[in-house]
Amino acid sequence: MASPAATMNRLAKVDQPVLLVHGERDVLIPLSAARRTSSAHPEWRFEVAPDTGHLPMLEAPEWTSRTIDDWLDHQGRRAAVRASGPAIVEAATE
Numbered sequence: 107m108a109s110p111a112a113t114m115n116r117l118a119k120v121d122q123p124v125l126l127v128h129g130e131r132d133v134l135i136p137l138s139a140a141r142r143t144s145s146a147h148p149e150w151r152f153e154v155a156p157d158t159g160h161l162p163m164l165e166a167p168e169w170t171s172r173t174i175d176d177w178l179d180h181q182g183r184r185a186a187v188r189a190s191g192p193a194i195v196e197a198a199t200e
Contacts, residue, residue: 130154
């Protein structure tokens with residue numbers, strides 16, 4: 107976040123479905139920065155981990171796992187198809 111404009115320019119080039127997860131109590135990257143990023147990309151899914159700091163995957167592993175699983179079941183499937191092709195996704199769900 108030392109160069110917000112450069113970061114936003116790089117993020118603007120992302121053309122895959124995105125799950126943006128941010129801790130509500132993150133002291134390293136302000137929640138407002140994540141909200142601005144999410145607002146700039148309304149097609150992305152944005153989730154805030156309640157009462158969690160900078161590392162939701164360590165501080166709230168159950169919440170993080172449920173959030174990722176739900177995203178993969180919905181938006182993330184499109185990313186897998188685009189990256190691997192439908193045959194790979196079909197084989198993985200059998």
